Amino acid sequence: MGVESSVTVLALTLLLFCLKSEASNCQPSEGVPLVKSIDELPQDNYGIPALSHITIAGSLLHGMKEVEVWLETIAPGSGTPIHRHSCEEVFVVLKGSGTLYLATNSHLEYPGQPQEFPFFANSTFHIPVNDAHQVWNTNQDEDLHFLVIISRPPIKAFIYNDWFMPHTAANLKFPIFWDEQCFQTPAKDEL
Ligand SMILES: *[C@@H]1O[C@H](CO)[C@@H](O)[C@H](O)[C@H]1NC(C)=O
Numbered sequence: 001m002g003v004e005s006s007v008t009v010l011a012l013t014l015l016l017f018c019l020k021s022e023a024s025n026c027q028p029s030e031g032v033p034l035v036k037s038i039d040e041l042p043q044d045n046y047g048i049p050a051l052s053h054i055t056i057a058g059s060l061l062h063g064m065k066e067v068e069v070w071l072e073t074i075a076p077g078s079g080t081p082i083h084r085h086s087c088e089e090v091f092v093v094l095k096g097s098g099t100l101y102l103a104t105n106s107h108l109e110y111p112g113q114p115q116e117f118p119f120f121a122n123s124t125f126h127i128p129v130n131d132a133h134q135v136w137n138t139n140q141d142e143d144l145h146f147l148v149i150i151s152r153p154p155i156k157a158f159i160y161n162d163w164f165m166p167h168t169a170a171n172l173k174f175p176i177f178w179d180e181q182c183f184q185t186p187a188k189d190e191l
Contacts, residue, residue: 026061026181042054042055047177052072054071056071060183061182064153072148073144074137075143076141076142078136079136082161082163084111084133084167085158088151089126089148089151091125091126091148093119097139098138100119100136103163104128111132111160157172
């Protein structure tokens, strides 16, 4: 075999290996133990420096149909964008503290000034469907660590620049940051 074909074989092998390992993150793969440690699940900031996100059980990642569970950490002085979604969402705060900003008047043209709800370790709260909200780590000293459970995955979030942006102008972010890789996988597999 010539040098050129050896290089080609190597390149193809690497390409197949990459495609395979990428795909295996996004499918309910055989051989993965039923009981696993969350320390072994993929963790990333998905391009958002103050975030750490783990999808514990996901629609695109694991084929979940009705619910999805995330474990997230947000650094001090940072938070989620202002956003809304038509799924149910429950937060369980494991460590740290912060503030929930919630605009409950979704029948108006824009969210408007939100109500502020301080929360702490062991706080839990749910977000009313379609209400614009933002979760912020307002604690300057400690990471905010929480579990999120959503219904009807994969999530379709509408993001606002500010609380006075009209609901109709909010930008759809779909797939959400951590769903992007698995959302594209079926198209890549067809190549
Ligand atoms: C949270 O709840 C658990 C279980 O009741 C308890 O052991 C822990 O001390 C609580 N943590 C805080 C910060 O209140």
